[in-house]
Amino acid sequence: xxxxxxxxxxxxxxxxxxxxxxxxxxxxxxxxxxxxxxxxxxxxxxxxxxxxxxxxxxxxxxxxxxxxxxxxxxxxxxxxxxxxxxxxxxxxxxxxxxxxxxxxxxxxxxxxxxxxxxxxxxxxxxxxxxxxxxxxxxxxxxxxxxxxxxxxxxxxxxxxxxxxxxxxxxxxxxxxxxxxxxxxxxxxxxxxxxxxxxxxxxxxxxxxxxxxxxxxxxxxxxxxxxxxxxxxxxxxxxxxxxxxxxxxxxxxxxxxxxxxxxxxxxxxxxxxxxxxxxxxxxxxxxxxxxxxxxxxxxxxxxxxxxxxxxxxxxxxxxxxxxxxxxxxxxxxxxxxxxxxxxxxxxxxxxxxxxxxxxxxxxxxxxxxxxxxxxxxxxxxxxxxxxxxxxxxxxxxxxxxxxxxxxxxxxxxxxxxxxxxxxxxxxxxxxxxxxxxxxxxxxxxxxxxxxxxxxxxxxxxxxxxxxxxxxxxxxxxxxxxxxxxxxxxxxxxxxxxxxxxxxxxxxxxxxxxxxxxxxxxxxxxxxxxxxxxxxxxxxxxxxxxxxxxxxxxxxxxxxxxxxxxxxxxxxxxxxxxxxxxxxxxxx
Amino acid sequence: xxxxxxxxxxxxxxxxxxxxxxxxxxxxxxxxxxxxxxxxxxxxxxxxxxxxxxxxxxxxxxxxxxxxxxxxxxxxxxxxxxxxx
Numbered sequence: 001x002x003x004x005x006x007x008x009x010x011x012x013x014x015x016x017x018x019x020x021x022x023x024x025x026x027x028x029x030x031x032x033x034x035x036x037x038x039x040x041x042x043x044x045x046x047x048x049x050x051x052x053x054x055x056x057x058x059x060x061x062x063x064x065x066x067x068x069x070x071x072x073x074x075x076x077x078x079x080x081x082x083x084x085x086x087x088x089x090x091x092x093x094x095x096x097x098x099x100x101x102x103x104x105x106x107x108x109x110x111x112x113x114x115x116x117x118x119x120x121x122x123x124x125x126x127x128x129x130x131x132x133x134x135x136x137x138x139x140x141x142x143x144x145x146x147x148x149x150x151x152x153x154x155x156x157x158x159x160x161x162x163x164x165x166x167x168x169x170x171x172x173x174x175x176x177x178x179x180x181x182x183x184x185x186x187x188x189x190x191x192x193x194x195x196x197x198x199x200x201x202x203x204x205x206x207x208x209x210x211x212x213x214x215x216x217x218x219x220x221x222x223x224x225x226x227x228x229x230x231x232x233x234x235x236x237x238x239x240x241x242x243x244x245x246x247x248x249x250x251x252x253x254x255x256x257x258x259x260x261x262x263x264x265x266x267x268x269x270x271x272x273x274x275x276x277x278x279x280x281x282x283x284x285x286x287x288x289x290x291x292x293x294x295x296x297x298x299x300x301x302x303x304x305x306x307x308x309x310x311x312x313x314x315x316x317x318x319x320x321x322x323x324x325x326x327x328x329x330x331x332x333x334x335x336x337x338x339x340x341x342x343x344x345x346x347x348x349x350x351x352x353x354x355x356x357x358x359x360x361x362x363x364x365x366x367x368x369x370x371x372x373x374x375x376x377x378x379x380x381x382x383x384x385x386x387x388x389x390x391x392x393x394x395x396x397x398x399x400x401x402x403x404x405x406x407x408x409x410x411x412x413x414x415x416x417x418x419x420x421x422x423x424x425x426x427x428x429x430x431x432x433x434x435x436x437x438x439x440x441x442x443x444x445x446x447x448x449x450x451x452x453x454x455x456x457x458x459x460x461x462x463x464x465x466x467x468x469x470x471x472x473x474x475x476x477x478x479x480x481x482x483x484x485x486x487x488x489x490x491x492x493x494x495x496x497x498x499x500x501x502x503x504x505x506x507x508x509x510x511x512x513x514x515x516x517x518x519x520x521x522x523x524x525x526x527x528x529x530x531x532x533x534x535x536x537x538x539x540x541x542x543x544x545x546x547x548x549x550x551x552x553x554x555x556x557x558x559x560x561x562x563x564x565x566x567x568x569x570x571x572x573x574x575x576x577x578x579x580x581x582x583x584x585x586x
Numbered sequence: 587x588x589x590x591x592x593x594x595x596x597x598x599x600x601x602x603x604x605x606x607x608x609x610x611x612x613x614x615x616x617x618x619x620x621x622x623x624x625x626x627x628x629x630x631x632x633x634x635x636x637x638x639x640x641x642x643x644x645x646x647x648x649x650x651x652x653x654x655x656x657x658x659x660x661x662x663x664x665x666x667x668x669x670x671x
Contacts, residue, residue, distance in 0.1 A: 028644055028647075029644060067647075092651060098651075122647075122648040123648075239631075239647060242628060242631050243631050243632070243634065243635040243638075244635055269628070495604070495607065495625075526625060526629075527621065
């Protein structure tokens with residue numbers, strides 16, 4: 001079994017100990033290219049030399065915006081080998097808004113003072129437009145040019161306490177937060193994952209991922225954990241999965257893989273899209289881990305998924321609810337292996353009112369929560385009350401984590417760091433409770449709605465409000481100041497033109513299921529609710545927009561307003577200018 | 587490829603994505619904007635996939651960043667070698 005102190009050490013030793021194990025990279029057509037651990041060592045050495053030739057040294061920051069999985073993985077690992085800190089950033093989305101993309105990317109790069117961006121060829125134009133806007137940014141380099149370097153890098157000493165990379169979270173544009181991840185954080189978290197998931201490559205374990213590599217679940221879960229545990233892994237481009245979700249399970253079947261992960265929405269999507277002939281074709285009986293994290297886990301989605309794919313040999317024990325966040329490197333808790341997921345049904349009134357977990361009485365309204373298992377070995381959970389005291393099992397409060405996976409803090413942002421880490425304890429901002437030592441995550445602290453002194457979880461309202469005609473996952477519940485007290489508002493996206501009947505149906509459903517009166521239902525067109533770059537609902541922003549009368553007027557997340565064409569022209573023009581200036585300076 | 591053939595393809599794909607809205611989609615024209623179709627981001631990609639599958643081509647992603655109307659999309663399709671039989 002591998003036992004590495006740093007990722008740098010793992011890359012070098014894997015090449016000697018497991019040269020024949022491979023990472024397999026699919027392209028958009030599904031054509032596969034294998035890259036053995038021996039080749040990964042050679043290719044990352046070349047790229048490390050290429051980065052040093054650019055003048056990058058241990059501790060320097062480097063933006064990485066690379067769409068092709070193979071180039072991303074090799075560039076990222078090359079940087080880790082020489083102590084350069086990669087800052088993974090998401091590429092512009094298809095049909096997305098380039099203006100807000102450029103603003104946000106420039107802010108992040110300026111905040112960490114990255115000198116260089118390594119990027120895909122197709123993104124050069126847009127990213128050169130950031131030179132001159134992001135403080136300290138000098139140039140944009142093509143990933144393939146870094147790969148062309150020939151020579152041996154100088155390897156600095158890398159210690160567990162050294163930083164490995166920065167993970168920018170969905171903080172606001174005004175206050176970007178770059179989570180500092182050390183090599184020690186990575187080994188601690190990845191070894192805890194190995195233990196909990198019972199990873200044994202010698203037994204033939206193999207992973208498949210379509211997750212974005214600029215996001216912690218894809219990057220740490222499916223690049224760094226496989227490197228640190230020497231597990232063969234297959235990478236599908238994210239966009240390929242989005243276009244054809246069935247390629248995910250095709251890859252599991254074809255590669256006889258046994259481990260994968262996805263957010264709740266991905267399980268809903270594959271359940272909807274798999275055709276009868278797909279299900280006949282797939283043998284998924286080897287699967288030991290269908291991990292599910294990164295967004296609230298809906299018990300209904302889990303049940304539907306398991307029922308739909310039982311005929312492919314999917315076992316309930318393989319469904320693995322997970323809880324984590326970037327500030328804890330990646331994960332804090334997973335369900336135990338080889339046991340079915342545990343759901344807990346609680347009395348919704350008692351839970352909302354008093355934050356107490358009690359069994360429901362016959363006929364009373366209930367909530368169902370999914371267990372994410374016990375905290376990882378070497379770590380501790382604590383449930384914190386508002387006054388800072390620790391709550392016993394069965395009481396809801398803020399989840400706090402202590403242990404070697406906790407980040408040393410945010411890059412160059414001591415105020416944000418001290419707001420969330422005290423004496424080694426990370427305040428997650430998530431609400432939850434412990435029951436039989438297992439964690440149940442119930443919501444976000446800052447999203448909690450308080451109506452007449454009652455605590456209301458927005459998710460509960462949103463799930464109830466998802467009636468026929470409402471776009472699933474595109475509903476936000478929040479409160480507004482009313483004449484006498486706070487009132488409940490539901491904003492949702494729908495394709496219906498005539499919304500009167502829908503509004504009434506939403507009010508009725510929420511009344512019936514939760515006993516709550518919705519003061520107003522706001523129907524929006526698809527794409528009008530504000531979301532983060534990773535597609536999570538932004539409840540606070542939705543509320544702010546509602547209160548300022550801007551909800552739905554900011555345009556759409558979706559394709560093409562006329563302004564976008566102008567925006568593109570503007571970015572390209574800026575890009576030409578920056579390139580010319582850089583050429584003169586070189 | 588004729589405009590009518592292209593629109594026929596898009597229509598077929600849209601019917602698959604959201605069968606309930608067949609009547610709306612019957613009215614699409616080349617100047618219909620993608621954002622006026624009332625689809626979410628994943629559904630737009632699903633429609634694009636439907637067009638790709640029918641033509642046996644893959645549309646380059648960086649060109650999709652500039653697409654605003656079905657006319658724009660038809661240009662990308664022709665550029666990628668799409669021919670309707």
